[in-house]
Amino acid sequence: MVHRIEVEEQRLLEATSSSHDEKAPDRVQGHGLEExxxxxxxxxxxxxxxxALxxxxxxxxxxxxxxYIYFLVKSVLSDPGHPSASKQISRLTGLLVAAYPLGQMSTSMMWGRLSDTYGRKPIILLGLLISVTANLAFGFSRTIGILLFWRVLAGMANGILGVMRTMTAEIVKERKYHSRAFLALTLVFNSGRVAALAIGGCLADPVDNLPWLFGPTGILNFHKNPDGVAWVLKYPYALPALFNGTVLVICFMLAALWLKESFPAxxxxxxxxxxxxxxxxxLITRKAAAKVSGYTPLQIEEANSLVADVPMSESVSDPPIPLRGEAKLSRPRLRDIWTRRLLKTLLxxxxxxxxxxxxxxxFPVFLSMPTSANIGFTAFCFTGGLGLASPTVGFYLASFGICGIFLQMFIYPRIQKHIGNLGAFRLAxxxxxxxxxxxxYLSLVSGHETIKWVAMAFVLFFQVMARTMAMPSSVILLTEAAPRRSVLGTVHGAGSTxxxxxxxxxxxxxxxLLARGIEIGAMGLVWWSWxxxxxxxxxxxSFVLEKDEQEKGVSVGAQLE
Known part of the structure; x- marks a missing residue:
């Protein structure tokens, strides 16, 4: 068995090298050289x-x-001015945030298993369609119960995350490209997160945040309502939801028209x-070519017919290397998937x-909470937030999201190249x-304008840098732990669950814990005890992973056979 794997590895390396121009070899984590x-x-x-879209x-x-979640929950409370409102808001915001991954958890395995039967693309399109509905409805909901419902539904729709990761591994079959491929999706994800944070903070409660558009004298106040645009006053957090729904509709249409199925069967x-x-x-190509070159549509149609039967690929000189046994796919029993290596990686x-x-x-809730004087504080007993408005929170978090994008593009690939996926995961x-x-401890500097921004930057930089390395590394480690390529949908579904x-x-x-910390005057409780x-x-x-998860001269192609 070991000899067969070594032969297979050598075959893959020779095939890869013969299909590319000569390039300088580079060190690989654990099994020789790659281009x-x-x-x-x-x-x-x-x-x-x-x-990625x-x-x-x-x-x-x-x-x-x-x-704006802190302000959203505060706006639907019956008595937001009550002394216990801060504790109640902390608990309810936690439930509202948790509702989304709860829905996601309930469907991730289902979507993954269905994608292993019916294909990846139909599942992704169905999830996007449900997500559009849930996002639009969320913005027009004004009770905690209904908000929770739509959050759960949005999470159920986004259980397709594991299917998307599986599709990435199937689109880019060769292991040497996996780091860049998964990183590309993470870059778009983080770019979307940056935009979402900035736009969410800016579009929330637009009568106050965008008065020149929605205020009493705003451009869009056609009925001259003395308080501002009427529908925005009634639904102050609908505008971010409308933006989300519009973008997701565009993504749905692009995927429906041009995304190709990747499931081999x-x-x-x-x-x-x-x-x-x-x-x-x-149609677009014909019209553009006719306009530029002067050829008639009939001539262009004849030219197109000459290449209609030629198979297309992203790179003619870089064909994917099929894995032996991959042409004949079988669906193993669910219990046969869970190897010891996979279970440890899943944890x-x-x-x-x-x-x-x-x-x-x-962190956003902490930044939005009212400040506290903290008279007579000790090293562990103090309370209060930073009292920032939702646009400020959104733009500040978004700015460090941009920092994360640059780290992913220029720093993470170099770190991953030198210490490998597992090393990058441990460092993070x-x-x-x-x-x-x-x-x-940001609570203690809330009254110092310069120091608080520097301290916030310190905390965010370390968290963003760690997150930048940990997320793509963990996805690649999970992909490599799959016992067979044909069960990647199920494996990533389990990971998403x-x-x-x-x-x-x-x-x-x-x-x-945040509410409890506020109650006892110890803001650090949630940070230190959790x-x-x-x-x-x-x-x-991450160090327990070393024995099973470190590559020991076996290529991923051989492992997924």
């Missing part, structure tokens, strides 16, 4: 871009409300969406969002606790 890979070399760029459904559905099936998209593209995969999702919820796990330990469970449990526990401890546990577990 240096750049962004330009990445195959299937158009398909990856379409898939579909990936925008998650940041738009989940991140857009973070800058279905990729040759006829796709009506692709047929329509091809007809549209041909590491689930620990990351347990603290990261809590931070993404706690070691950085997270630094941000969590120091974050609550566990990740969603963590993303739901983290904010709920965080909300309860985020720091969980991130330290994740760091320890």
């Amino acid at each position: 240096k890979v750049t962004w330009r070399d990445l195959p299937q760029k158009k398909q990856l871009l379409l898939l 579909c990936r925008l459904s998650t940041p738009l559905s989940n991140a857009c409300l973070l800058p 279905k990729e040759k099936s006829w796709d009506p969406g692709l047929a329509i998209g091809k007809a549209i593209a041909k 590491a995969f689930g620990l990351l969002p347990l603290h990261n999702a809590t931070f993404l919820y706690i 796990s070691a950085i997270f606790p630094i941000a969590y330990v120091f974050a609550p 566990l990740s969603a469970l963590s993303s739901a449990a983290g904010p709920v526990i965080g909300g309860v 985020l720091s401890l969980v991130s330290l546990a994740a760091l320890v577990w």
Whole structure:
């Protein structure tokens, strides 16, 4: 068996090297040499871009409300001025944030299993369609119960995240491109998150935040309502939802027309969406070519017919290397999928969002909370937030999202190249606790204009840098832990389920601990007793992965056979 794997690995390496120009060899994590890979070399760029646009459904559905969630919950409370309102808001915001991953958890395995039967594209399109509905309805809801319902539904729709990750691995078959491919999707995801944070904070409560458009003298106040545009006054948080719904509709249409099926058993099936998209593209090409070159439409049609039967690929010189046994796919029993290596990787995969999702919820709420004088504070007993408005929160978080994009483009690939995926994951796990330990002390500098912004930048930079390395590394580790390529949909569905469970449990526990910390005058309670401890546990577990998960001279192609 070992000899067969070694032979297969050698065959793959020889086939890869024969299909490329000579390039300088580069060190690989654990099994020899591979060619240096750049962004330009990445195959299937158009398909990856379409898939990345579909990936925008998650940041738009989940991140857009973070800058204004504190104010949204406060606006639907019957008595927002009550002394206990801050504690109640902390608990309810935690539930509202947790509702999304709870819905996601309930459908991730289902979507993954269905995609292993019916294909990836239909599942992605169905999820996007449900997500559009849930996002639009959320903005026009004014009770906690209805808000929770639409959040759960949006999460159920975005259970397709695992299917998208599976599709990425199937579109880009060669392991040497996986780091760049998964990173490309993460870059678009983070770009969408940046836009969602900024737009969510800016469009929320537009009568106050955009008075020149929606205020008493605003351009859109056609009926001259003395308080501002009437429908915006009634639904102050509908505008971000309308923006989300519009973008997701565009993503749905692009995916329906031009995204190709990647599931091997279905990729040759006829796709009506692709047929329509091809007809549209041909029509546009004919008109553009006729205008530029002066050829008649008939001449262009004859030229197109000459190449109609030629198979197209992203790179003629870089064909995908099929894995032996992949042509004949079989669907294994569910219980045969869960190897020891996969289970250990899944646990590491689930620990990351347990603290990261809590931070993404706690930090915007913390920034929005009223400040406190903190007279007579001690090292562990102080309270209060930073008292920032929702546009300020959104733009500040978005600015560090942009920082994360640059880190992913220029820093993470170099780190991953030198220490590997597992090394990058461990490094990120070691950085997270630094941000969590120091974050609550921002309460003590809320009255110092310069110091508080520098301190906030310190906390966010460390958290964003760690998140930038941890997210793509964890996805690649999970992909490589799959026992067979034909079960990638199920494996990523399981990963999404566990990740969603963590993303739901983290904010709920965080909300309860945040409220308790406010009650006892210890703002650091949630940061030290939850985020720091969980991130330290994740760091320890990342070293447990070493024996099974470190590559030992076996290529991924051989492992997925």
